[in-house]
Amino acid sequence: MKKIFFEAISVVVLLGTFLTACSPTTEKMLPVPDFSKPSVKESMGELMSPPVDILFVIDNSGSMDYHQTNLSSNIKFFIDGLATQFIDYNIGVVTSDDARLRGAVKVVRSDTPRLEDHIRDNLMAGTYGSAYEVFLDIIEKALSPALLANENKDFYRPKALLATVILTDAEDQGTILPKQMYDKLIAMKGGDPNLLTAYSVVIPPGENRCARDEYSTPDRIIEYTKLANGLVLNLCDSDYGKKLVKIVEDIGYKTDLYIQLLKVPVVGTISVTFGSQKIPNDLDKGWTYSPSRNAILLGHNLQLKKEPKGTGIVVNFTPADI
Numbered sequence: 001m002k003k004i005f006f007e008a009i010s011v012v013v014l015l016g017t018f019l020t021a022c023s024p025t026t027e028k029m030l031p032v033p034d035f036s037k038p039s040v041k042e043s044m045g046e047l048m049s050p051p052v053d054i055l056f057v058i059d060n061s062g063s064m065d066y067h068q069t070n071l072s073s074n075i076k077f078f079i080d081g082l083a084t085q086f087i088d089y090n091i092g093v094v095t096s097d098d099a100r101l102r103g104a105v106k107v108v109r110s111d112t113p114r115l116e117d118h119i120r121d122n123l124m125a126g127t128y129g130s131a132y133e134v135f136l137d138i139i140e141k142a143l144s145p146a147l148l149a150n151e152n153k154d155f156y157r158p159k160a161l162l163a164t165v166i167l168t169d170a171e172d173q174g175t176i177l178p179k180q181m182y183d184k185l186i187a188m189k190g191g192d193p194n195l196l197t198a199y200s201v202v203i204p205p206g207e208n209r210c211a212r213d214e215y216s217t218p219d220r221i222i223e224y225t226k227l228a229n230g231l232v233l234n235l236c237d238s239d240y241g242k243k244l245v246k247i248v249e250d251i252g253y254k255t256d257l258y259i260q261l262l263k264v265p266v267v268g269t270i271s272v273t274f275g276s277q278k279i280p281n282d283l284d285k286g287w288t289y290s291p292s293r294n295a296i297l298l299g300h301n302l303q304l305k306k307e308p309k310g311t312g313i314v315v316n317f318t319p320a321d322i
Contacts, residue, residue: 049088049110050255051160056122057138059168060095060129063213067235071167071201072123074241079116081248084304086257086313092142092155093122096168097130099141100151107155133213135166135221136181137174143188162189163251164228166221167201169235170213178224185228197254198228199247203235210236252300259296265289265317272296273314275307 058068082089091108092101101107103122108115141147148156156162162185176184182196189195202218203210225232231250233240259272272279272287280286284299296315 048256048258048260049086050257051088051090051157052163052251052255053090053156053160054092054163054165054251055139055142055155056091056093057135057142057164057166058093058095058123058125059133059135059170059213060097060125060127061131061133061170061213062127063169063211064167065127067167067169067201068124068127070238070241071244072120074239074244075120075123076116077242078244078248079119080306081245082110082251084306085248085252085255087251087255090155090157090160091119092152093119093125094138094142095125095129096133096135096138099138099144099147101142101155106152131213132173133168133170134174135168135172136176136178136224139164139181140176140184143185158189159195161195161197161251161255163197163199163230163247165199165201165247166225167235168213168218168221169203169211171216171218172220172224178220178227181224182227193229194254196228197251198225198230199233199250200225200230201233201235201240201244204232207234207236252302257298258290258293259298259313259315261294261296261315261317263319264294264321266320269316269318270296271316273316274304275311277305277307279304279313 058064058071060068087110089110092106093103094101102125103118105112105118105122108118108122112118142152143156185196186193200218200221202221203212204222205217205219222232231246233243233246237243267289270281270289272281279298279302281288282299284301286299286302288297288299289295290297298313
């Protein structure tokens with residue numbers, strides 16, 4: 001699990017960006033320190049970024065050119081959403097006829113240089129794939145011991161939330177049934193259903209705004225998605241790429257984000273900020289303090305605006321032992 005350290009010091013160093021921070025006993029912003037003098041540091045806590053492995057399964061048959069372009073051109077909304085959730089993610093892309101991870105950078109992480117470019121390139125899987133589209137079987141193969149030890153190495157983490165995202169205008173034509181796939185993945189997660197979710201961008205039954213491949217409805221894909229307590233998005237929506245943010249929000253809701261404090265605070269003095277934004281003391285949309293864990297818990301519906309790269313969550317408080 002990735003750990004990002006936060007300190008109440010005269011300057012916070014995070015991802016190469018210098019940010020002024022408050023002292024543990026006051027809300028006043030301190031001036032930029034004189035770097036010729038040693039700075040006094042007092043450790044405040046660490047952000048426990050929840051690990052999430054996101055596997056895109058892209059239909060690369062002949063009818064998918066427009067849909068892939070829509071996804072790739074709007075992936076920025078997805079990436080920006082992940083950044084505001086502070087998720088420690090791995091993103092991999094496979095296709096409906098190849099379970100090996102695509103791309104020059106096969107596993108894109110939250111700290112990968114030019115990550116948006118790599119994800120965009122990986123998602124543009126082309127349209128020369130097999131017309132026999134397979135998705136659930138591909139997921140099984142992509143996560144098989146053989147591929148995880150070789151081509152797909154370093155993607156899968158046993159204790160991370162696994163999120164699969166299927167993009168297609170067709171139905172799954174493989175051999176594995178939805179319940180079988182669900183059971184296999186839950187078994188990989190040690191029987192914990194909270195470590196699995198699924199999302200599908202498909203043409204649902206009753207939708208006639210865009211053409212289906214072979215006129216089939218994605219019943220098996222939708223069934224698998226519902227078993228994994230996920231979301232179904234409509235491929236025919238012209239702005240479905242932007243709506244991928246809903247997937248990010250759902251992933252955020254299913255992960256546990258908290259800041260482990262290294263000192264016990266005087267509760268009434270706690271303030272939590274993200275750049276210029278003051279996060280409210282609110283169970284659902286802000287933060288709460290857990291005495292039993294000595295941690296700041298962040299609400300599942302916390303909404304944060306984008307801040308400059310390198311901005312971190314800062315917790316300020318008066319320690320109880322001074």
